[in-house]
Amino acid sequence: xxxxxxxxxxxxxxxxxxxxxxxxxxxxxxxxxxxxxxxxxxxxxxxxxxxxxxxxxxxxxxxxxxxxxxxxxxxxxxxxxxxxxxxxxxxxxxxxxxxxxxxxxxxxxxxxxxxxxxxx
Amino acid sequence: xxxxxxxxxxxxxxxxxxxxxxxxxxxxxxxxxxxxxxxxxxxxxxxxxxxxxxxxxxxxxxxxxxxxxxxxxxxxxxxxxxxxxxxxxxxxxxxxxxxxxxxxxxxxxxxxxxxxxxxx
DNA sequence: ACTCATAGTGACAAAAAAGTCAGTATTGTT
DNA sequence: AACAATACTGACTTTTTTGTCACTATGAGT
Numbered sequence: 001x002x003x004x005x006x007x008x009x010x011x012x013x014x015x016x017x018x019x020x021x022x023x024x025x026x027x028x029x030x031x032x033x034x035x036x037x038x039x040x041x042x043x044x045x046x047x048x049x050x051x052x053x054x055x056x057x058x059x060x061x062x063x064x065x066x067x068x069x070x071x072x073x074x075x076x077x078x079x080x081x082x083x084x085x086x087x088x089x090x091x092x093x094x095x096x097x098x099x100x101x102x103x104x105x106x107x108x109x110x111x112x113x114x115x116x117x118x119x120x
Numbered sequence: 121x122x123x124x125x126x127x128x129x130x131x132x133x134x135x136x137x138x139x140x141x142x143x144x145x146x147x148x149x150x151x152x153x154x155x156x157x158x159x160x161x162x163x164x165x166x167x168x169x170x171x172x173x174x175x176x177x178x179x180x181x182x183x184x185x186x187x188x189x190x191x192x193x194x195x196x197x198x199x200x201x202x203x204x205x206x207x208x209x210x211x212x213x214x215x216x217x218x219x220x221x222x223x224x225x226x227x228x229x230x231x232x233x234x235x236x237x238x239x240x
Numbered sequence: 241a242c243t244c245a246t247a248g249t250g251a252c253a254a255a256a257a258a259g260t261c262a263g264t265a266t267t268g269t270t
Numbered sequence: 271a272a273c274a275a276t277a278c279t280g281a282c283t284t285t286t287t288t289g290t291c292a293c294t295a296t297g298a299g300t
Binding site for chain 1: 123125130131132133134135136137138140142147148151170187208211212214215216217218219220221222223224225226227229230231233234
Binding site for chain 3: 271272273274275276277278279280281282283284285286287288289290291292293294295296297298299300
């Protein structure tokens, strides 16, 4: 069950999924768009102040290439561009939710471990 | 709601989660251990032939550091070491499952798109 | 004529991740 | 004495990913 996509070979849906959503800010961007949509670049930037503009644009471009995110350009000046999740993008909701849920549990766990072992 | 862990600062459980499960082979290793446990290194290697031994060991070490995977060393010769998911590791099941599910849908989607646009 | 806002791009540097190859330890078997 | 099996480690190199900085375009408002 080999999948060929963008000059690479994947051996399972899971592998392909990871290559599509694996960027540093992708899950965060998708999370934003699941909660609030459509969003303009400047709005995403406000929601993710740790990421710099260049990176966000790159992540959005890749998500767009993979048809996970759709980009609407309004022909106005100054430019206005809106991003939203495609149909397949919206289906990432369980992925994002389960990661958030586990992450919250894990951060509680990590917190507990830190108190347990008061090293350094 | 800042989380400090291993000299880094995370701004949400999601960020922390991604740093813990974000390695190239981590989801794959966790997937193996969810389906079949405990496993020895040599068994994981057989299940993930694309990964080389050094990488698997590194990913396992990191998962162990984060207490997602537990490592049992039997004091025998030749060495015998078994890996299994910890309690918090087992809780990754919904994450792995949702990624696999979405990945399968995405690979169908990608397949369809490829047929739709017979470029190159 | 100048400035502002928005959404970019290009070229490059730095850092992180992944991959490669050779080598180690132990004890039983041949 | 040499070899096999297992689970590693060290020292690198290569590749990939991130991050930074400077720069562009357009029309409105001053």
